[in-house]
Amino acid sequence: MNFDVSIIEKYGPLILSGLPMVLFISAVSAVFGFLIGLLAVFLRGRNKVLKTIVNGYIDLIRGTPVYVQLIFFYLGLPGLFPGFNPPEVLSCIIVFSINSGAYLSEILRAGVEGIDRGQIEAAKALGVSKSDIARHIIFPLALRNVLPAVMNEFITLTKETSIVSVIGVADMMYRYNNVSASTYSTFEPLLVIFIAYYILNVILSQIGRFIERKLSYA
Amino acid sequence: MLKVEHLYKEYNENVKVLFDVNFTFEDGKTYAIIGSSGGGKSTFIRCLNMLEVPTSGTIELDGVKVNDPKTNLEDIRAKMGMVFQNFNLFEHMNALDNVTFALRKVKKMSKEDADMKGKELLEQVGLGHRFDAYPHQMSGGEKQRCAIARALAMDPEVLLFDEPTSALDPEMTSEVLKVLQSLSHQGLTMIVVTHEMNFAKEVADEVIYMDKGNIVEHSPAKEFFEHPKTKRAQEFLANMI
Numbered sequence: 001m002n003f004d005v006s007i008i009e010k011y012g013p014l015i016l017s018g019l020p021m022v023l024f025i026s027a028v029s030a031v032f033g034f035l036i037g038l039l040a041v042f043l044r045g046r047n048k049v050l051k052t053i054v055n056g057y058i059d060l061i062r063g064t065p066v067y068v069q070l071i072f073f074y075l076g077l078p079g080l081f082p083g084f085n086p087p088e089v090l091s092c093i094i095v096f097s098i099n100s101g102a103y104l105s106e107i108l109r110a111g112v113e114g115i116d117r118g119q120i121e122a123a124k125a126l127g128v129s130k131s132d133i134a135r136h137i138i139f140p141l142a143l144r145n146v147l148p149a150v151m152n153e154f155i156t157l158t159k160e161t162s163i164v165s166v167i168g169v170a171d172m173m174y175r176y177n178n179v180s181a182s183t184y185s186t187f188e189p190l191l192v193i194f195i196a197y198y199i200l201n202v203i204l205s206q207i208g209r210f211i212e213r214k215l216s217y218a
Numbered sequence: 219m220l221k222v223e224h225l226y227k228e229y230n231e232n233v234k235v236l237f238d239v240n241f242t243f244e245d246g247k248t249y250a251i252i253g254s255s256g257g258g259k260s261t262f263i264r265c266l267n268m269l270e271v272p273t274s275g276t277i278e279l280d281g282v283k284v285n286d287p288k289t290n291l292e293d294i295r296a297k298m299g300m301v302f303q304n305f306n307l308f309e310h311m312n313a314l315d316n317v318t319f320a321l322r323k324v325k326k327m328s329k330e331d332a333d334m335k336g337k338e339l340l341e342q343v344g345l346g347h348r349f350d351a352y353p354h355q356m357s358g359g360e361k362q363r364c365a366i367a368r369a370l371a372m373d374p375e376v377l378l379f380d381e382p383t384s385a386l387d388p389e390m391t392s393e394v395l396k397v398l399q400s401l402s403h404q405g406l407t408m409i410v411v412t413h414e415m416n417f418a419k420e421v422a423d424e425v426i427y428m429d430k431g432n433i434v435e436h437s438p439a440k441e442f443f444e445h446p447k448t449k450r451a452q453e454f455l456a457n458m459i
Contacts, residue, residue, distance in 0.1 A: 118306035121269055122365075126320035126372060127296030136323065140310050215310075 007188040011179045015192045018172035022200075025089065025169070026158040029096035033157065034150075036101025041108045042134075054105070061102035067163050070095045074167045092164045100157045107149045111142030144215045151208030155201050162197070172196060219245055220266065220376055220407065225275035227261055227431075235261045237431040239275070243376070243409060248402040250418035250439065251411045253428040254454065259411045262428065263378050266409070267298045279376070296324055299369030303381040305361040307353040307368070313340060314349040317368045324372070339367040343397050359390030363397055370401075377401070379410040383417075395421075415458055419443050427451045 044054045074091045123133045165174035179189045220243040227236035264270040277284040318332035343363040383391040425442040427435045446452045
């Protein structure tokens with residue numbers, strides 16, 4: 001066995017310096033992804049044309065790997081439009097937002113469909129406007145229905161961002177490439193990344209459970 | 219005055235739920251709508267505030283046509299409260315917020331004013347100690363009383379009750395019926411779909427007997443129970459005992 005703890009001591013901090021990038025891309029994409037997901041649910045209910053467009057978007061995103069989507073956006077589109085040269089981090093945020101938006105819209109739609117219609121009828125019967133019903137009745141109830149699935153999507157998103165080094169964004173995997181190239185070690189730096197992701201997602205799921213408890217009242 | 223003329227409701231060729239219903243509800247009176255299940259009672263009352271859209275006919279509240287696309291339905295609904303069989307309280311709000319929600323959003327009342335009014339109403343229905351309770355923490359009777367307070371908050375002219383006690387056990391039924399009784403003859407028009415014959419007999423001014431999508435008979439409550447005119451009503455009452 002070949003385990004050199006000094007590599008972790010020496011290069012661990014360098015690898016972990018990629019963690020803020022992971023958090024940044026994940027968090028920003030989660031926020032925009034959520035907004036895109038909400039918008040998609042809203043547009044889907046408007047009319048048939050919008051429904052077809054939104055369904056096409058969801059199918060396209062779900063039918064292709066996010067790895068391919070990222071390279072397609074960053075390298076493929078500039079091949080078609082030579083003037084289009086999106087910055088790396090921005091490309092990641094755009095691709096991951098659009099990607100998680102598709103998954104989140106499906107989750108949120110299920111949440112809306114799972115709402116007890118009686119509460120919507122009660123609000124209607126009180127003369128509450130459609131937009132107030134959407135904001136104060138449908139949205140909170142739908143979110144509460146599917147909160148575990150939403151948190152799960154955020155965790156998946158965080159894990160999927162580990163591909164961003166493919167376009168040169170300096171996350172932890174990018175640091176690993178640097179470290180292993182100069183030290184020829186693979187196990188030790190990867191172990192650091194392994195543990196870092198694991199702890200990150202344990203924290204995320206704990207936050208999710210905490211919010212669930214807050215919202216369940218039971 | 220709530221006036222219904224030639225009201226039809228059909229889901230398709232074969233499912234005709236309401237068939238030429240005509241009735242005028244006078245202000246301030248309490249009406250009990252009774253009849254066997256599937257007779258169209260609930261559909262009828264749900265058409266009155268357009269939770270079900272009538273196929274044809276007219277519904278008029280104080281001269282304003284309710285089922286007219288040009289009418290602001292939200293204004294009409296604010297004047298017609300509704301209480302449901304399954305309470306339909308907003309699960310994510312406590313009792314007070316359930317009652318004040320429409321005051322804040324529809325009547326644009328300040329939170330302080332809405333809370334003051336909400337607390338008064340909850341006290342009126344015997345929930346003065348339950349302001350902070352969430353629906354899942356309340357008994358069925360408490361939920362229904364809270365739902366009544368919520369409907370009353372809008373100061374409606376008409377209050378529709380769609381089988382308000384059908385989901386309750388006898389003890390809770392009586393606590394809800396007491397609230398209904400205390401509300402009747404306070405100037406509010408109450409229309410109550412119910413299976414509680416004693417309530418219909420003792421509290422309602424007028425009984426409307428519906429069967430097969432139509433009003434078969436309507437008469438003052440006492441008269442209806444003592445001398446039902448039609449054969450169908452006689453049979454219905456005979457089966458109730």
